Amino acid sequence: MEQPIPILDLAAQYERIRSEIEPVVLRVLESGRYIGGDECRGFEQEFAAYCGVAHACGVANGTDALTVCLRAYDIGPGDDVVTVANTYVATAEAILLNGARPVFVDVEPETGTMDPRRLADAITPKTKLILPVHLYGHPADMTAIREIAERHGLPVLEDAAQAHGATLQGRRVGALGHSACFSFYPSKNLGAFGDAGMVTSGDRDFIDRVRCIANHGTTTQRYEHSVVGTNSRLDAVQAAVLRVKLRHLDGWIEARRGHAQAYSAALAGIPALSPPSERPGCRSSWYLYTLRAQDRDGLQAHLARCGIATAVHYPKPLHRQQALAQVPPSGELPVSERLCHQVLSIPLYPELPEEWRDRVARETRAFYAA
Numbered sequence: 001m002e003q004p005i006p007i008l009d010l011a012a013q014y015e016r017i018r019s020e021i022e023p024v025v026l027r028v029l030e031s032g033r034y035i036g037g038d039e040c041r042g043f044e045q046e047f048a049a050y051c052g053v054a055h056a057c058g059v060a061n062g063t064d065a066l067t068v069c070l071r072a073y074d075i076g077p078g079d080d081v082v083t084v085a086n087t088y089v090a091t092a093e094a095i096l097l098n099g100a101r102p103v104f105v106d107v108e109p110e111t112g113t114m115d116p117r118r119l120a121d122a123i124t125p126k127t128k129l130i131l132p133v134h135l136y137g138h139p140a141d142m143t144a145i146r147e148i149a150e151r152h153g154l155p156v157l158e159d160a161a162q163a164h165g166a167t168l169q170g171r172r173v174g175a176l177g178h179s180a181c182f183s184f185y186p187s188k189n190l191g192a193f194g195d196a197g198m199v200t201s202g203d204r205d206f207i208d209r210v211r212c213i214a215n216h217g218t219t220t221q222r223y224e225h226s227v228v229g230t231n232s233r234l235d236a237v238q239a240a241v242l243r244v245k246l247r248h249l250d251g252w253i254e255a256r257r258g259h260a261q262a263y264s265a266a267l268a269g270i271p272a273l274s275p276p277s278e279r280p281g282c283r284s285s286w287y288l289y290t291l292r293a294q295d296r297d298g299l300q301a302h303l304a305r306c307g308i309a310t311a312v313h314y315p316k317p318l319h320r321q322q323a324l325a326q327v328p329p330s331g332e333l334p335v336s337e338r339l340c341h342q343v344l345s346i347p348l349y350p351e352l353p354e355e356w357r358d359r360v361a362r363e364t365r366a367f368y369a370a
């Protein structure tokens with residue numbers, strides 16, 4: 001059997017940047033400052049500048065970024081947040097952990113992101129916020145979503161956990177809504193060596209509120225707590241690592257784009273397959289390369305027999321999850337339901353060897369030629 005192909009290889013990335021990473025980690029270890037401090041402030045400033053937004057606050061992970069952010073909007077029991085059902089569970093968890101209700105709208109089949117044509121109907125007097133997800137690295141249609149949000153006087157919070165560096169009309173995600181949440185989970189395009197997250201916003205007061213809640217409701221004075229907060233702070237080691245990796249992010253996204261283009265060229269013209277595409281004006285950060293495939297399970301089994309790892313993002317829409325059984329139903333979500341049976345992510349990471357990528361494409365074509 002040929003060598004197995006993983007869906008992702010974080011050790012390969014580490015090998016390439018080891019000489020840049022190890023000194024900065026040691027620097028933090030020797031500094032005696034392990035939470036907050038210069039590394040964290042430095043990373044917040046650099047990441048905010050990268051996104052093209054004025055302010056950022058580091059937190060412990062992407063789920064906390066969303067949860068704390070929603071608290072900073074004062075969202076709680078009796079409030080609705082409009083979002084999507086085909087996303088990682090954390091998007092809805094953050095809403096539910098604040099006692100609010102997620103209201104799901106359907107998504108565009110091509111990108112899996114919130115369909116703005118479904119949005120207006122989901123908005124009621126209970127709606128407090130709109131939470132689109134930039135799925136697989138592709139920006140949601142923020143122009144249309146913001147227009148509807150502005151008409152209703154609602155803030156838009158971007159779930160940008162999967163999309164660092166993606167752009168819409170040349171502007172990066174993180175600067176497209178009133179605020180945005182990022183995850184630096186290790187597998188993300190910009191990933192830590194553990195958990196980490198970030199909230200970005202152009203609104204200084206808002207970021208101050210996020211920072212206060214994420215640090216036990218502490219005001220500027222130590223041991224003064226203005227609200228009940230939580231412990232969700234960024235580690236200095238993670239911040240130091242992320243500062244190094246941020247310098248590589250655009251290059252990594254370009255490498256991902258190159259692989260994505262090669263896959264799309266190699267997989268064109270197969271009636272049973274729809275390769276992912278970019279909406280005009282958008283540049284995906286290609287966090288995932290997710291096909292829509294007829295007989296998806298057959299294709300996945302075939303690739304597994306060929307030693308090629310794949311994954312389904314996501315096999316069940318959130319409104320079908322047991323954890324959300326008590327949530328009152330939203331409207332019909334036919335596209336979200338259908339996508340769960342069609343989607344398949346194939347190996348994509350900057351260091352993916354070209355021969356492996358070509359083998360994945362060849363075996364995928366072979367399945368449908370049989």
Ligand SMILES: Cc1ncc(COP(=O)(O)O)c(C=O)c1O
Nearest residue numbers: 061062063088090091161183185
């Ligand atoms: C869309 C989305 N939102 C939120 C999160 C939560 O991020 P974290 O795993 O850092 O808590 C993730 C992480 O995988 C995600 O993919």
